[in-house]
Structures are given as C-alpha cells and as structure tokens.
Amino acid sequence: MPARTRRELLKQLGGTAATFAFVAAAGSAAAAVPASGTASGPASATAEGAGSPGAAAAMRRVRGIVARLTLDEKISLVHGATDPRRVGQAGYLPGIERLGIPELRLSDGPAGVNVTKSATGLPPVSTLGSSFNLELAREYGAVMGREGRTLEMDVLLAPQIELSRTPFFSRNKDQSGEDPYLNGLIGAAQVEGVQAQGMLAQAKHFLANNQRLHEFDREKPENSYDFIVDDRTLHELYLPAFEAVVRAGVSSVMSAYNHLNGKWNSEQSTTLTDILRGELGFKGFVTSDWGATHSTAALEAGQDMQMWDGSFYGEPLKKAIKDGSIPEAALDTAVSRILGRYDAFGMLDGSRVPARKRIDVEAGARVAREVAVQGAVLLANDGGLPLSPTALRDLALIGPTAGQVATSVSGERAYGFEERLVSPLAALRRTTGRKIAYEVGVDLTGTAVPASAFPEGLARKGGGGTDKRVDFVGSEALPVGTTAEWTGTFVPPTTGEYALKIQGWGAAVSLSLDGKELTTAAGARDSFARKWSSIVPTTDGLDNGQAEPVELTCGRSYKVVVKATGWAATIAERGRVQVRFAWVTPEQRTASITAAARLARRVHTPVVFAFNGSGGSVGGGGDFSTLTLPAHQDELITAVAKANPRTVVVLTTGCPATMPWRRQVGTILHTGYVGQEGGWSTADLLTGRANPGGKATVTWPKKDTDHPTLDPAHPERYYGVDGVVTYSEGIFTGYRGFDKAAIEPLFPFGHGLSYTEFGYSRLSVRREGAGYEVSFTVTNRGRRKGAEVPQVYVGAPRGTDVEMAVKTLAAFDRVELRPGQSRRVTLRVDERQLSYWDTEGGRWVRPEGRRAVYVGSSSRDIRLTGAAS
Template identity: 25%
Template sequence: MKTSTALALLAASGPVTASVVRPAAEQLAKRALATSDPYYPSPWMDPAADGWEDAYAKAKAFVSQLTLLEKVNLTTGVGWAAEQCVGQTGAIPRLGLRSMCMQDSPLGIRGTDYNSVFPSGQTAAATFDRTLLFKRGNAMGQEAKGKGVTVLLGPVAGPLGRMPEAGRNWEGFSPDPVLTGIGISETIKGVQQAGVVACAKHFIGNEQEHFRQTGEAQGYGYDIKETLSSNIDDKTMHELYLWPFQDAVRAGVGSFMCSYQQVNNSYSCQNSKLLNDLLKNELGFQGFVMSDWQAQHTGAASAVAGLDMTMPGDTEFNTGISFWGTNLTLGVLNGTVPAWRIDDMAMRIMAAFFKVGQTVNQDPINFSFWTSDTYGPIHWAANKDVQQINFHVDVQGGHGSLIREIAAKGTVLLKNSGSLPLKKPKFIAVIGDDAGPNPLGPNACSDRGCDNGTAGIGWGSGTANYPYLVTPDAAIQAQAVKDGSRYESILTNYANSQTRALVSQDNVTAIVFVNADSGEGYINVDGNEGDRKNLTLWKNGDDLIKNVSSFCANTIVVIHSPGPVLLTEWYDSPNVTAILWAGFPGQESGNSITDVLYGKVNPSGRSPFSWGATRDSFGTDVLYEPNNGNDAPQQDFSEGVFIDYRHFDKANSALTYEFGYGLSYTTFQYSNLKVRKSNAGAYQPTTGTTAPAPTFGNFSTNLNDYVFPSNEFPYVYEYIYPYLNTSDAKAASADPNYGQSADQFLPPHATDGSAQPLLRSAGKSEPGGNRQLFNVLYTVTADIKNTGSVVGDEVPQLYVALGGPDDPKVVLRDFDRLRIDPGKTAQFRATLTRRDLSNWDTTVQDWVISSYPKTVYVGRSSRKLDLTATLS
C-alpha cells in the first residue's frame, strides 16, 4: 500500500467530452504527474482556535484521564454490525462514556422507524434559501439526537457534481462550489445546533460510483486491483472541489469523512497532502477525520497521514481484524505511532463531541440499524446478548410541514405558457408510474434500491425509511375532489391505448409524471451501477410524454430526477404547456407538487445545475470501463474548473435551461445596481509557527498490562478491541513484518512533534484559512420590483467575471431569496470577499487577486444577467 501522500500539480488542458480519446503518450505524460508527495507531520489541535476554545478545554480535561487502551478505543470502530448503529466506537465505561454512534444519512436517519425523510440536498439547494437549508439541517439534527446518534453522516460536498450521470449527486447540493458551500455550511450549523456532530463528506474528488471500491467493482465483473484515482491539479482543487469544504470548516463542522477512491494515486484516507496539509494545516480543521466504511488501507501509515477514526473498524466486514485496535495499541507502544498523535486523535474526537453540547452522560441509543424487531441481539453480528434494541421512538416532531415547504420552494418551473397555476380545472388526468405508489410499499426495496412508483429519493446509504409517502396521485386527487374537478389517473407508463383514450377527451388537463433515478454503487437498478447509464428518462418516459402531448394540447410534465435529463425531443412542443423539475422531494412529494401546481406556492426554485441539449454537451462523463489494465483506473480532471455552466459558457454552447434558471407566476424588474468598496486593507500572509505537539501523560510499556482481561468481561465474536491477545507483540499483531522501525516504512518527519511553520494561506487559530480571505471588499446592491399581480419570491444572483484568460466567463458568488408583494420593490444586498475575487496561485501557494479587470453582474440566472458594473 502507498504511504507517500501529497498532491502534486497536474496541468489542466481544457474541456473534454465523453467522445474524446487522448493520445496514449499524452495520457501517460499527464499521469506521470498524477502522484502524491508526502506531507508530515500531522497537525495537532490548536487550543486557541476560534469557536473551539471551550471544547478543547473540556476535551483536554477528559483525554488527560484516559489510558492508552481507552484512547485507542475512541479511535477504532468496533466492527461491522458489532452493535446497534451503522458504525460505533469503543466506549469508556470507567468515565461513563458510552459508545459513540455514527449513523447515516444526509437526508434522514437511515434504517430506523418513526423518523422523517427530507428532500435531497440537491432539492434543498434549489430553494436558494439559507434559512430553509439551516432549518432542514436543524430538523435532521433533532431527529438524530432523539435516536441517540452522536455523529450524523452528512452533509455532502463530494460528489460536487462533475458529471451529471454520477450516482450520488442528489445527496449533495450543486456542481457550483458557492451554492454547495452555502448549502453545506448552513446544514452543518443546523445539525450541530441540535447537539449532533455533523460529518462533511466525502473528502475529496469522489465524483462517481464506478471503481470506488475494488470488491464492489470485481462483483460487477471489472478486473481491477486498486480503486479509481481522481487526478486533480492544484488550481482546480482549490478553486472548485476544496471550496465548499473550506466553508464547512468555517462553519465549525466536527468531523470529515475521507473517501474511498484515490487522489493522484494515493488513497484518500491515507493521503497526507489531503488530510495533513490541505485540511488540517491550510484550512485549520480542528475536528476529526473518519474513514468511509472500509476505506482504510494501512495502520500506522494512515495514522500519521491524518486519519483519526476508522470505520467500521474491521479491515473487511465481519472479519474481526483491524488495522487499528490491537495494532494501534502496539504502534504507540513501540513508537511507530507517536504518543502525541494518539492524544491528538482522541482530543479531536472529544472536542467535536463537546463542541456541539454533548455530555459524557449521553442519552442511550434507542434503535438498531440491523433490524426493526423490538428484541434482538445487541451484538448483531455475533448474535449475542438478546434484549430490547428498538424502542420505536417517534422523532418526527412535526417536520412534515417543513419538508413540504422545502420541496415546494425547491421545485423549479422550467416552462409555463399559461396553463399554470391550475384554477379548479374541469378535468384532470394524471399519467405515469411516477405519480403512484410502489405496490409493495414505500420501503419495500432495501435502501430504496428500485424505481417502482414515485421517486421521492434515490438509493443507497444516503436514504431513510419513509414514515409515509404522499404520492402525487393521492394529493392531486384530494385537491380535485375539493374543487369538484373530474379526476382520473393511469399509474403506468405502458398503457398506450388507455392513455390515448383518456387524454384525447375534451377539457382535459393532462399531468405526466416521469423520473430518472440513481444512487450508491453497491446497488444495481436495471443495469445502473449507482451511476446513471444515460441522461434519458426512465421507463420509456420520453415516449410517454410525446404520446400524451400528441393527443392533449394542455400537457404538463413533472420530473423527479437526481439531476438533469435530456428534454430535447419534446420540451419545445406547443402542447407541452408547462414543465416542472421537482427533484427528490421526500415524504411530502404529492403535497408539495400540488401546492405549486395550484398556486398555493408561487414557484421560486432555481435550477442548481445546467440542462444540456445532449449528453456530450456537458463535457464530462463517468468512466464506465477500466482504462489502466487491472491497475487503478485513471480519471483525469483535465477540464479543470470548467464543469456545468462554466463549461457551457466556455464552449459557447446552447442550453435547454441554464444554471440558476426558474420561472414564477409573477414578473420582476431589476434596476439601480450599486457597488460600494470597503476599506479592507492589504492582504497579509500568515507567518509564525505552531506550538509543539502536546501529550497527556505517560503510559505503561509492559505488554502484560494490555492483554485482554478475560476475567472482567467475556469476549464478543468479531468485536474489535484495543487489547492484545498475548503479551508477545509479534504474535498479537498478526503481522509477519512486525518489528520494523518507523524509519523503514514511514516518510520523513511523520513522527516529528516539534513546532511547525504555518502556511501563508492558513489562519492563526482561525479555522477555514487566513481570516483576511473573508474580508468584505465590496458590497453590491440592486432594486428588485415585483411587476406582476401576485406575491412571489425572487432569487437575485451575483456573478463575477474574474477576467483572466483561464477563468470562467462568470462564477456565482452570492444570492438571496426575497419575498416581494405586487408593485413593491425590495433591495438585494450581496457581498464580495477577497476569496471571491481571487485565484489560487500555484507558485506562491496562496490566494491572489489578479490584475485582470473584474466585472460584477446581478441577474436571475447564469445567462440572464440584467445588471453589470466594473469593479474599481
């Protein structure tokens, strides 16, 4: 396994389409640069870090009392299915600390009951509403807290959304780093205010499902020995993929999850450039880094590279073997892992724990992820200690109304020729499988791994069990009954003759529900191995729309999908009078779309991604076949920062609908743009050094003190312990190479605990980087007038042209959501920080404002920029 772990520069060479095959020599030359050099030592916590002072003090008081075995117990998961949660650490019973519970997902509590299913992150991002993003996070945090969860495994900024086909894009927010940065930071604030540690994931470059794990790929018949390598250059890393994670650190997130795949041919969970340099040094992250489940590949090497917690603890599920546990205990005892590093791991975990208001006397975990039965074994894998494990605690807390609001306000009206809003229509015909229920129930498919009935969420670990699912058919029918409308529905895409007979009648308004789906790679739905095979609608959806609209002059289309689909064949038909994208709306799906269709909610969602006319027009695509023999598939991010609207603008390509686009039932006028410059002063790079690494007491080096205490409690099968099974160190390690010194296999300085120089781009006790990056340089205002006849929300967006030849045409930098009464005017106010106007300089390794002229735009989408001004 690789132990050298830093990120080298990789020259970007412009956009690439799915059909481009680069010359072999050029590819090989590029990949020679796709390597990672070491960055050591791993930075230790800063007791003066902004927002972490009190948490640090409490963590120090707690960790100072711990034995080495107890510290190892905090850092090592107890094994797959060893206890109740999807992942748990060892407990510290001597001090009253129960096992910490790590539980999915980024839109609800996975695998439990009496919890809510929230709209996807992508749908929430479409609201362009900071307040709703916070409320969603806070409600999820409340539900997690009510179940006894310590760490909620979300929110997501990886995948960012490099490829529209990528399976888990819907778990995140948007391919735009600013929208994702705001989405992830507001969610984190909400979750952690509820008393639960948030986990920013998956760090970083985790942009597709194919080849993310060797075992998973081999199960699909791909002969690879190592996971995919995402090859990302330094400039692209900072200006695109790292940007939202920087916002997560500034928001005070308690934990990060490193991802499965490699970055520049070094595994993310032992990549010291990513974890030590970018995350903990440059960004000043003070919390802990946990591995994705089975994403750890080494023991001591991952420890010194910056990993703080391994999940679920075993090297492979249910083996009872761990890279850490016993081996981490031995690593500290023999000096391979320095004492300050295990202390720092424990400090980071406990500081995150205390930062969100947790106390040692936590509420108990009241569910089991492994079964819905009330009684069962507390140690599920070992089938041991049967007791009550599910208490069926209802944590929904009336969140259905918030879910309904978010889903409605995140619905994007793409087209409307006057058919909406509906006003007691005479005859409603609802068509399509996506309008109705799964015949076997909303939770019939494990982790939602099917596409039966309406698509409320995608599939995989990012899901939760529905407490109920309101289908569009049920909700629209209820409204039709209330209005006295005639109502009929055909809940299949394949009843062509019956559908034609129904929609050909007079006075009919036909609403066609269609979808596409995607999810995590361990589930294959109709040949879609997590990632979508294409960008078309599923289940013959395009033909269904064309069939209905050929007979009905008033056809309204509603799309549930994890991102863009191709609309080219039918979107401009005059008989298609309205199109709405409703994303993945969660449990209130039918109610939320009914609210929009009937005008109870004036649509104000904005598309969080672009809609291209063809698949190739997006310029990026999933790597579906291995391209490096049976070695690690190589995915070159050679388009640099030019993804989504940035790519379409650079290519000057036509779009079906652009990023940030969305219609309303009223109209707005933009005017009176003003730009005011602040007196922020000149940028000062950070200088100085850290304090030396702190340690918290000595420990015994007598191996007899670490042997499993069989006289105190029984051994649980496959459970991961910090103890040794013998006082013979080599035998206890089960490592034939045990006894090598650290110098023989660890990079230089990996165990160095002396004071270290601060990076110029880092902050001094300021998580998120140099504080001056976030000084406001300009304040931008504009007047927005509602020129229509109904109240509505408008989403003015601030874009900047950075002016350089290698810069995107425009980049989003701020936005707001304003509720404006008819005839009234509201002021849009936005700010531009130093980071907003900077580029990453790969030579000086810092953010620098270039000398190129800079222009600001205020408008209603990335291509409808009503107002413009040049910055002085």
C-alpha cells in the same frame, strides 16, 4: 506543492492577509459547542478560540483522560464495533464507563436519520439546494439533529458536499449542485442546524469524490482508478465547501473511497493534514468511509477513525504500535481529536444539549413540505401552470410517480413515516375534491409471471415440490422466516424487451437469469429493511427490485432462479415471507402507453409525471449511463403530447434529463425527489397554492455529450484512460465549461421561472474593502406573491496570468415579494470570490483590473451589468 512548503506558507501568514484571517476564524469555529436546542448562526454556536483559556482548559481535560487510557481502550475508540443494542445505525464505538466516556453512534445521512425507528423523510439535498435558502438549510439540519438525538444517535453522516461535477454521478441528488460557493453555504448552514441540537455533523466525502464509476472496486481495490486533480482545481472547486463547513465548526470529516493523485484519500497526508488541518484549520476528527481504509498508515496520515470495523485499526494497529512501526503518539493524537469533540459537545461532563423525548412529527413534516415547495424549479411554462379551473375540472394524471409519491431513491436517508406517504394524485383529489383520472403509463409493479411461462413448473428447494409460478403475496404469503429457492425453465411468449422484477418483503429476494443475477430486493441491514429498491414500492406495498430491461426471444428457454431468505428474528417488521417474480411484457408496455395517450386525448389537461433513478437508468459503477429517461418514458411523453398539446410534464429526478419532446411540451416543472410530504407539496404547486421559486443548481445539457465531463474528445474526464481519470477540464465544469465552450444548454445554472414576473433595476456597484458591494432593486411585476433568487456573477479581468471563468457566482439572495412590491437588495462580493489559487505561491491571488459585474435571474439570464475594479 510539497506539504513542507504548505506549512511554511502558513507560518508566513498563509501568503495573504485573507488566508490568515480565514485560518484564525476556522480555528475558533472548529470548537463549535451548541448552546441551545435551536439552530443558530456560527457566532452563537461557537466556543472559545483555540488560544483562549477555555480552549486550553478543554485541551488539558482531554489530555488527562488520554493519559489514563490503556492501549486497548485507546484502540477501541478509533475503530468501529458491533452495537450490542443493534438499533440500525451505520457505525458504533463502545464507551469506557470507568472514565465517563459514552458510547458513540453514527447514523447515515444526508437526508434524515436512517435507523430502525422512523424519522422524517426529508427531500434530498439536491431539492434543498434548489431553494437557495440558507435559513431553510439550517432548519433542515435542525430536523436531522433534533431527531437524531431523540433516536439516540450522536453523529450524523451529513452534509454531503461533493460538487456535482458530472451529471452521471448517481449521488448528485445528495448534494447541492455544481457551484462551489453555493455548495459551501448550503453545507455550512446544515452543519449549524445539526450541531445546535447537540448532534455532531460529519461532512463527506473528502476529497474530489465525484463519480462512482471506477471509484472503488471493493473486491479488487487495486483495480480502482486514480483520480488526477491539479492543485488549482482542488482549491477553487473541490475544497471551498469543506472550507465553509470547517468555518461553521463541523465536528468531523469523512475521507472518501477514491484514489487521489496517486494515493488513497484515507492515506493522504497532503490533504488530510497539510490542507484540511493546516490550511483550513480543521480541529475535529476524520473518519473513513465504510471500508475505505487500506492500512494502518492511514492513522499517521491524519485519518483518526476506521469504520466500520477494526481490520486495520484493531489488532494490526496494536501490533504496529508494539513493534514501533507506528508511534503511540499518533494514536494519542487521534484519540484526543475524537474526545475533543466529545468534550466540546458536553458528552464527557453531562452538559450536552438535552435530547427531546419524542419526535415532533408535525414539525418535521412542515420542514419537509417547505423544502419540497421551495426546491421545485419551474423549467418552462407556456401557461399550463398553475392549473386553471377549466383544467382542474377535466384533469388526468399519468405516471407511476403520480400514483405513488417519489420521496427519493437509494439509501442513506430517512425513509419517512409510511402513513404520511400520500401520492400527488391522492393529494390533488383531496385538495380539489374532484375525480381526477389516472393512468400508470409506465407500470413499475407489473404482473406476476404466469404459469404458462414455466412449462415444467418451478422446483422449490427448502419446501419441496413444484410451484406453477412465484407469487406468494398477501394471503398466499409463506411462513415467517421461510428460506426457499425456485429453479426452472422460463420461456417468454413473444420476442422483445421485457422489464423483469423481483418483489418481496419479510425476506431478502433475488432473481437470476441464465446464471446472472439481475436484481434483488428487501435486503435487511443489521436490524431493518427499507422499500427502496425502486423509486416506488409495488402498488401492494412490496419492495420492488427492477432489473435492467432485457431482450428475450420467443420460445427460447432460459434458466431462472428465484431466492428468498427469510429475515432473522432481529429484523424489525419481520413477518410472513412475500415474494413475487413479476414482469411487464412488450405488449403490456405498449398497452399502457396507448391507454395513457387515449386518456390524454379526452381530457382538457394531462399531467405526465416522469422519473429517473430506477427502471434501467443506472449503469456501470452505480452511476447513470445516460440522461435519457428510463422505461420508455420519452415514448410515453411524446405519445401524450401528440394526443394533447396542453400536456404538462412533472419531473421527479435527482439530475438533469434530456428532452427529445421539448418542442411538443410547453410546461415543465422539476420537483426533484420530494420527501415524505411531496404529494401535498406537488399538489400545492400544480394548483397555485404555492408558487415555485427554486433555481437549477446544475446546468441541463441538451444532450449528454454537451457536458464538459462527457465530451467525446476527452474520455479521460469520466470514463478514464489506462486506469486514470483526469480532471482535465480544470475549473471549467458546469456552467463555467458551457460558457467557455459557448454551448447553449437546455436550461442554465440558476434558471427557474415563477407564476409571477420580476423586474430588476437601479444597479450600483462600488468597492467595499477588499470586495464589492452590489445593490439593485427587485420588483414583483405580476399578480401573485412569489420568490426570486437574484444572482450576482463576476467576470474575469483582462490580462490575468491564468485563465478565469467567463462568469462566477459570487453572491445571491432569496427574496419574497408581494404583487407590486419592490425591495432594494444589497449583496457583498468577498475577496475570495474575486481570486484564483496561485499554485506556485500556494496562495489566493486577487488579480488587478476592472471586472464586469452581472446581476440576473440565472447564469444566462442577465438583467443588469456593471463594473468595478
């Protein structure tokens, strides 16, 4: 619908009373001002509404400051610059001392504060989302806001609230699943927690940014695909989370990399101005994703700030204003929006919530551990968990993520306090006091490639001479700042699949074979480096670059190049240069699996820890290319299960995985990525000290092609056709798509078992205003305390003008119950959850007719059914 019509609709009260009420609420909430150092709800965290005397006074203050700014000063406030202090943050704006405008520092989220100094390593948002716990989400946000302020940050690039549209999206771990209602509530709660600490939250990435494949070609932007999403789908699936965070008072929104409906997101006046500011009532400022700005025209479209530099909003913008192609009023508007948030948070008059002097490490750790516990999903249980006394007396753990804790993968997160990174194996040994056996099963560290594989040695540039191999670690490490390059002939001893690795610290290292770079590790960003090239570092503490598996031929010569570029003196933890070219040969891989199966055969219970996110599971465009577990882990699990039918599998993944071994394994616990305290949380869950109560936030398909976006009949939905990705499934993605196609999933949305059992009874559904009030009783029928997440879904009425989902999540709660305890639960279904977006009228419409109301433990495990009209 044309932008003009949207504005006209807003002038006519948005077409419905509900829309008008929302816009009014959003306008008030958008001026959120934290009043204390603790997380609070929207009411206590918001300032006066846009039309109040306080808001008018704030507007006058900001206008007065803008009027005193020079053109150069204004421009300095709308684009990134280099921080002279180099503290490791993602972005920086200089201050203007003469007018009392402070510097602004922006830190990566969405799972902790990512700067040079350490911060709490929280589990990723996918784990948080599985808790279905809004208060825990506020605490999660509060930790980030509190620690960000202590670390001198001002804006947190969080929450990430894209929808998990396709299971291949490599950043599904950073968001809370496939349902827009859940996604919005979890995101809004994080905003409240962050901003109550005086830290500005920046929600990302706006809009319909749901895959990396074809998203953005930085080298040739013109090769980036266009993403086509119809207006109804945008409003029903991809806008609700942004609507929710706007109502929670989010200070900033990040525009996404991708093209949307013919234009870059950073230049979309329809979405940035008409929808975000018009329909949703957003009052804050819009920042580009880093490098996502393509012209100065983005300013007039509604993007207020360019990050990370001034390539368009610096000198080019100044030139455009002087020659009249862009009005200075557009710049004034952007600066006013930015300074408006400064003012709302007390950054201009010194009234900002004071930052704490030091990080409360224990407080952060408690939240991280609780998120990991509450976010764990018990997918299947034939009695293998919790581990029995017999199992604990004769237990074996298998897998690299049992021997080392899998906090998360990739960047944009806090690494955590390294001294707290205790593995599940170590935590279980300490918790139980038992000698638990261990086999790696899948070796992610490997061994140094021996001299025999380099018959002519390796010529070293930068240091001269020839080395027999590249294995300069520990006492053999090279001097601080060393830069060297090794070249030579690499001859594998046997034919087969090799896992090649480059490992290092103190230098950025890379590995190339026959002119193709295979992998890198230990690269530094600005002032620091992190050990996250793989899901775990090497067992001796190096960053662990994993190449995609390669097929090599015995006796054939390959040209190998290993590079090490010593860190600059400005990099934290700079020390001696360590570099190692390592491998796992076909024979080593087979031996590891054989050893794991042999161990499983001789113990009562083997527990296999499986992972994804490194070791060959990430494909083109940075996304996953398959839901198959990488590094031959299906082979490992199958061998262990064949050796011992009591095998338990623990999955440390950020997305679904297929399970060809499902019939051989009766107990499966999905911990997700677990954060810095994950060793302890996993031990608690396995032993029964904690009871899993998490629920799946995405549908797990039996095979990749069962998912709506990966349907082979519709390549346009993910892979794209002729440079275009089309969301042709419309609103039918995730569980909605599985329901429409009547496809049985491996595990449905909302699924999650417990060590106890819950019963549902006494359903009551009644009309309450424009929505429903749904009441029912939940009873803990087992012998353990536990948490259940009852979910309310609504069906579609008959005879609607548009096709609606078979069922839609409309309400939920998380209920903690003692053995035998019952609780009456009353949930409200709002009118919005009963409505669809009318594209012709540009409004929400609630269809008439009787609606089925379902209450259950998952989208497919419905316990009670009622109806209302």
